[in-house]
Amino acid sequence: MSKKHPIVAVTGSSGAGTSTVKNAFEHIFRREHINPVVIEGDSFHRYNRAEMKQAMKEAGQQGNNHFSHFGPEANLFEKLEELFKTYGGTGAGKKRYYIHNDDEAAHHNGRLNGNLKPGEFTPWEDIAPGTDLMFYEGLHGLVKHGDTDVARHVDLGIGVVPIVNLEWIQKIFRDNAERGYSAEAIVDTMLRRMPDYVNYITPQFSRTDINFQRIPTVDTSNPFIARDIPTPDESMVVIRFRDPKRFGVDFVYLLNMLHDSFMSRRNTIVVPGGKMGLAMEIILAPIIRDLLEKRG
Numbered sequence: 001m002s003k004k005h006p007i008v009a010v011t012g013s014s015g016a017g018t019s020t021v022k023n024a025f026e027h028i029f030r031r032e033h034i035n036p037v038v039i040e041g042d043s044f045h046r047y048n049r050a051e052m053k054q055a056m057k058e059a060g061q062q063g064n065n066h067f068s069h070f071g072p073e074a075n076l077f078e079k080l081e082e083l084f085k086t087y088g089g090t091g092a093g094k095k096r097y098y099i100h101n102d103d104e105a106a107h108h109n110g111r112l113n114g115n116l117k118p119g120e121f122t123p124w125e126d127i128a129p130g131t132d133l134m135f136y137e138g139l140h141g142l143v144k145h146g147d148t149d150v151a152r153h154v155d156l157g158i159g160v161v162p163i164v165n166l167e168w169i170q171k172i173f174r175d176n177a178e179r180g181y182s183a184e185a186i187v188d189t190m191l192r193r194m195p196d197y198v199n200y201i202t203p204q205f206s207r208t209d210i211n212f213q214r215i216p217t218v219d220t221s222n223p224f225i226a227r228d229i230p231t232p233d234e235s236m237v238v239i240r241f242r243d244p245k246r247f248g249v250d251f252v253y254l255l256n257m258l259h260d261s262f263m264s265r266r267n268t269i270v271v272p273g274g275k276m277g278l279a280m281e282i283i284l285a286p287i288i289r290d291l292l293e294k295r296g
């Protein structure tokens with residue numbers, strides 16, 4: 001598929017590292033002089049923080065303790081599909097932000113001259129005209145539910161999927177350090193989200209074009225008592241291409257460029273954790289260049 005307004009979606013669970021991967025993409029966009037519109041998946045939550053608390057309470061009173069940010073009831077999947085469709089056709093659409101903390105509030109209040117608080121959304125804004133592509137980063141970039149199919153509008157789908165113990169360690173650390181939640185509250189959220197995690201988050205990784213799966217090489221068997229996030233040197237990254245031919249992936253070149261990498265399957269290359277950023281740039285920059293060159 002080659003479209004006038006391509007859509008790149010990076011999808012992963014909460015704490016997987018999609019925001020971190022966004023930085024690797026920002027390097028590519030800057031270097032290649034690409035002007036993207038960036039969509040943060042959390043902006044498609046259905047409720048602000050106070051409303052979500054209330055919705056969870058009401059669901060709980062009806063015996064549903066698994067009402068979560070991972071599922072369809074708490075997100076605007078139809079609106080996300082509509083945005084992808086509209087942008088893909090015309091390069092236009094509306095976006096907003098979900099404010100997680102004081103830093104983000106200060107940033108958006110400065111930009112909008114507003115008085116928004118953590119847990120609130122910014123107002124919907126028109127996407128500026130003239131962007132080269134849409135870059136989505138969040139929970140649901142390749143989601144499907146009922147008649148809603150976000151995945152079918154995506155030109156390049158990337159999964160960011162640390163092995164689950166590592167994902168949990170990353171989430172616990174990030175939510176505690178940057179969002180001020182206690183370890184108990186974070187674990188409660190993870191338990192609440194588990195059915196939606198299985199039903200809506202993981203199926204997306206069979207629809208992606210490329211998955212980056214970080215695996216630790218240190219013991220993470222009890223993620224709930226971990227004292228640190230394993231470092232890049234203490235991990236490897238398994239990179240799997242659904243269809244290497246589609247993007248003309250040259251594994252011999254990748255093996256040469258990425259020191260200490262190896263192939264574990266015909267479509268899978270394993271690289272040292274410290275090489276994840278480099279691997280992303282070497283693999284993704286030509287694919288993105290190609291998407292833009294083939295624009296209709």
Ligand SMILES: Nc1ncnc2c1ncn2[C@@H]1O[C@H](COP(=O)(O)OP(=O)(O)OP(=O)(O)O)[C@@H](O)[C@H]1O
Nearest residue numbers: 012013014015016017018019020170171174229232
């Ligand atoms: N490759 C990595 N190596 C080391 N730490 C990482 C890596 N990727 C992510 N982390 C750490 O994991 C935590 C979660 O990452 P990040 O905030 O990018 O997750 P996320 O997927 O964007 O989550 P959310 O969708 O909830 O915002 C952060 O503390 C980040 O520094």
Ligand SMILES: O=C(CO)[C@H](O)[C@H](O)COP(=O)(O)O
Nearest residue numbers: 014042049069100119139179
């Ligand atoms: O999982 C998340 C995003 O991927 C967050 O938990 C979600 O956005 C809600 O944020 P908060 O708990 O800060 O209100």
